[in-house]
Structure formats: C-alpha cells, structure tokens
Amino acid sequence: MRTYLVTGGAGFIGSNYIHYMFKKYGDEIRIINVDVLTYAGNLENLKEVEDRKNYTFIKADICDKDAIAKIFAENDIDRVVHFAAESHVDRSIRNPEVFVNTNVMGTAVMLNCAKAAWENEDGTYKEDKKFLHVSTDEVYGSLPDDETAFFYETSPIDPHSPYSASKASSDMLVKAYIDTYKFPANITNCSNNYGPYQFPEKLIPLIINNALQGKKLPVYGDGKNVRDWLYVEDHAKAIDMVQEKGKLGERYNIGGHNEKQNIEIIEIILDTLQEMLPEGDSRKELVSRDLITYVEDRKGHDRRYAIAPDKIKEEIGWYPETMFKDGIKLTIKWFFENEDWMKNVTSGDYQKYYAEMYK
Ligand code: NAD
Ligand code: DAU
Numbered sequence: 001m002r003t004y005l006v007t008g009g010a011g012f013i014g015s016n017y018i019h020y021m022f023k024k025y026g027d028e029i030r031i032i033n034v035d036v037l038t039y040a041g042n043l044e045n046l047k048e049v050e051d052r053k054n055y056t057f058i059k060a061d062i063c064d065k066d067a068i069a070k071i072f073a074e075n076d077i078d079r080v081v082h083f084a085a086e087s088h089v090d091r092s093i094r095n096p097e098v099f100v101n102t103n104v105m106g107t108a109v110m111l112n113c114a115k116a117a118w119e120n121e122d123g124t125y126k127e128d129k130k131f132l133h134v135s136t137d138e139v140y141g142s143l144p145d146d147e148t149a150f151f152y153e154t155s156p157i158d159p160h161s162p163y164s165a166s167k168a169s170s171d172m173l174v175k176a177y178i179d180t181y182k183f184p185a186n187i188t189n190c191s192n193n194y195g196p197y198q199f200p201e202k203l204i205p206l207i208i209n210n211a212l213q214g215k216k217l218p219v220y221g222d223g224k225n226v227r228d229w230l231y232v233e234d235h236a237k238a239i240d241m242v243q244e245k246g247k248l249g250e251r252y253n254i255g256g257h258n259e260k261q262n263i264e265i266i267e268i269i270l271d272t273l274q275e276m277l278p279e280g281d282s283r284k285e286l287v288s289r290d291l292i293t294y295v296e297d298r299k300g301h302d303r304r305y306a307i308a309p310d311k312i313k314e315e316i317g318w319y320p321e322t323m324f325k326d327g328i329k330l331t332i333k334w335f336f337e338n339e340d341w342m343k344n345v346t347s348g349d350y351q352k353y354y355a356e357m358y359k
Contacts, residue, residue: 001054002029005077007062007110008041008084009033012198013134013232015045017081020236022049030054032075034068035084036061039349044341045197062106065113072117079243080114080131082107085167088201089138090357092163093299103166104173107133111177111185123181131185132243133174137228137253138164139189142302145226147259150308151189153251160300171251178249186246188239190254191307194327195232196334200346201353203227203262204328207269208335209342214286218358221297223263226304230256230320231327238318245316255307256320266292272328276336295358 004021008014010033018031035041037059049055060067062084071077084106086092086099111131118129140151141158159168177183194204207217238254246252260268270287277284312318322330335342 002078003075004029004031004079004081005071006031006033006081006083008035010035010037010041010043010045011083013193013235014083015197016195016232017236017239018046018049020233021240027054032056032058032071034058034060034071040087040199042345044344062110063101065109068109068113072113077117078129080110081239082110082132083134089161089163090298092161096162099162099166104169107170107173111173115177115181115183125184129184130243132239133171133185133187134239135171135187135189136164136167137189137191137305137307138302139168139171143304143306145304150306151253152308153253153311160302184248186242186248187251188242188254189251190235191228191230191256191305193230193232193235195331200342203265204331207266208332209346211270211273211287211291212283214291216293217266217291218293218295219263219266220295221301223294224261225301226259226261228255228306229258229260229324231322234320234322238312241316241318252312253307253309254312255309257309258324259306268328272332276332
C-alpha cells in the first residue's frame, strides 16, 4: 500500500486534497497528515476521515528536524505532498519573519529528511519515491492589464510580497535539490483557489461571510486587480496527476483560465447569494451592493495574475473542469450548510485579526 505524507493537511487546500484522495483511492492508500495547527489549520476540516484506519494525524512542526526525521524513520513514505506554509499575503506584509521560517526553513527540513530517508549509498534513490512541492503563481510577480500576457513555467521569478518571496525561495531550494542531488521532485505553481474550508481571511470566503451579515465588503485599491480563480477540487486532481504522470524534476503551472477583477468576483458573489437565498430568509435583505467599500490598497499589490496551463494539459492531460459559475455555487452551498464551521473559525483570534487588519 502506498503511503503519502501530506504536510499542512488541516489547511484549506490540504484538507480538500485529502478528501479528494480518499474519494479516489479509498483503502488503496495510506495518508499521514503532519500539521502544527496554526490559526489556519483546523481538524474540523477532516472530521469525515479521522476514523479511517488508513489515515493518521500527527501534530508536528515542519521546522522541527527531529520530529520530521522520526516520521520518516517510523514509516515507509512513498509520496510527500508538501502544502504546509504560511499562506496569506496581508499577514506576510505585517509579519514577514514567520513566513521565512515556515516556508523556507520548513521546506529545507522536509527536503533533507526525505532525501536522507530515500537516498541509497550510491546517490540513487529507492524506487518510486516522489516529493511534490505545492507553490504559487505569485512567484512570477505581476502581469500588465494585457489579456495576451500569461505566466509560463519559463517566466522569470519576480516575487514582490514577503509571502511570494518566501515561496519563490522554497521553489529554488527544491530546484537546487533536483539539480544537485537528482532528488525526485516536482514543483507546481497554482493560481488562486476557492471552495469549501477556505479560511475567511481570503477574498471569497470573507465576502460571503460579511455579505450574509450585512457587513462592509472591503475592496483594496480600485478593485480592478485580476486573479485567475480555480476550484480547489480541480487543484487536488492536478496535484495527483502531476505526481503520477508528470516528468520528475519538472515544474507545472496550474490555472483556472478564469481571470476576473476583484470587483467582478464580489458582484458575482452578491448576485449568486441573492439567487440562492430562499424567499423569506432575513439575510436576503442584508446582501447588497451598498456594502461594497473601497479601502486603502494592499502594499505592493500585484496587478494581474494569469496562468497559461498549456504544459500540464499537453503533457499530463489535466485541464480545469469546474466553471466559475458552478464552483461559486458549490462553495456558497457549502458555506450555507456549514454555518457552524464559519462561526467556529471566526470566533476568538479572527476577531482580533479583522479589527486590526481593517481598522
Ligand atoms: P492554509 O493557510 O489554509 O493552510 C496551511 C496549513 O499549513 C495549515 O493547516 C497550517 O496549520 C499548516 N502549517 C503552517 N505552518 C506549519 C508548520 N510550521 N508546520 C506544520 N504545519 C504548518 O493554506 P492553503 O491556502 O491551503 O495553501 C496550501 C499551500 O498551497 C501553501 O503552500 C500555499 O502557498 C499554496 N497555494 C495556495 C493557493 C491558494 O489560493 N490558497 C494557491 C496556490 C498555492
Ligand atoms: O495566486 C495564488 C495565491 O492566491 C496563493 O499563493 C495565496 O496563498 C492565496 O492567499 C492567494 O493570494 P491573494 O493575495 O491573491 O488572495 P486574497 O484572497 O488575499 O486576495 C485576492 C485579491 O482580493 C487580491 O487582489 C487582494 C484582494 N482583496 C483581498 C482581501 C482579503 C481585497 O480587495 N479585499 C480583501 O479584504
């Protein structure tokens, strides 16, 4: 039975990936989820799988060499899927240091431990061992408002925020292990994800949550920054396909071919909420375009991201399957059905973060 070591599996994309993998492979695989449970890690995301015999959760920090080496020593790990990171750009602008620690140092620990466990004496590797580093399109910097410009795997690395700089650094480390040690790894650079379990510091869940309570909807700058949105389950599928069909040592961009201005996203969410809320639901009166509030711009705000997912389509056969109009309905439906999840994650520290961030 193949054993996966998933880091950051209690976060947004990691938990969706674990659900995807169990749906696809059932009892054929074993998953060990290693997560230190920061504010963004939530074991509630994994309630449905926690009793499975082929699932194990280990609370550990990826920066803790001994803890990670012990996991490799005690388990014959075949695949590493490395999600664990500090992931929010605004937080990185306020406090860069933790981003360097987790995203750079933590990745170095993961690489070293996997290499030590998998390498033979002659420098080759045990058969069928693979490491996948989950990264972001933000490492490529920003594109102009020109619809013919895209990020390709060959685009220069040009990060602007402390978050994207830390992810670019971790990508470079993985590349160095591939080039120097022939380490069996891939890097994926994905565009903005949305879907169930996303923490409401990110645009889409924040807007859904605020709109349903009649709270202001903060739009940075002129609202015309463009992001390329991908439904999270499509990302989970892409990661699995890259690991199984991709060429080792290669980088693959993953994108939704779904570029939208932030203000468009907000308007679509408001219209979809109106459409989906039943007549007589008191929240229907709260959801309104009057809530849209332009606020100070994010420092160093990247203007436009857009991925050309040509390589992954041609080499591996992956393409984004979920249209935004469908993905956003699935997402809103999930938030309607999981009000307690939202209440739990927005109590406590979130209130402090929100008050400070949007003061
Ligand atoms: P997230 O913030 O929701 O989850 C991160 C998870 O990592 C949390 O469960 C957290 O507890 C865990 N973690 C943080 N520091 C840790 C440490 N030191 N040791 C162990 N666990 C730790 O993030 P996400 O949005 O799910 O993103 C996952 C990965 O995908 C990240 O590497 C991110 O850079 C990348 N990515 C995200 C997006 C996106 O749109 N969200 C897009 C492209 C790439
Ligand atoms: O592109 C991939 C990246 O997407 C990932 O690597 C990051 O981990 C992920 O957080 C995301 O980064 P962004 O900065 O693009 O996502 P965020 O949801 O924070 O913001 C999306 C856009 O919306 C961005 O242009 C900023 C804007 N925004 C965001 C918030 C939270 C607002 O206008 N108002 C807000 O309140």
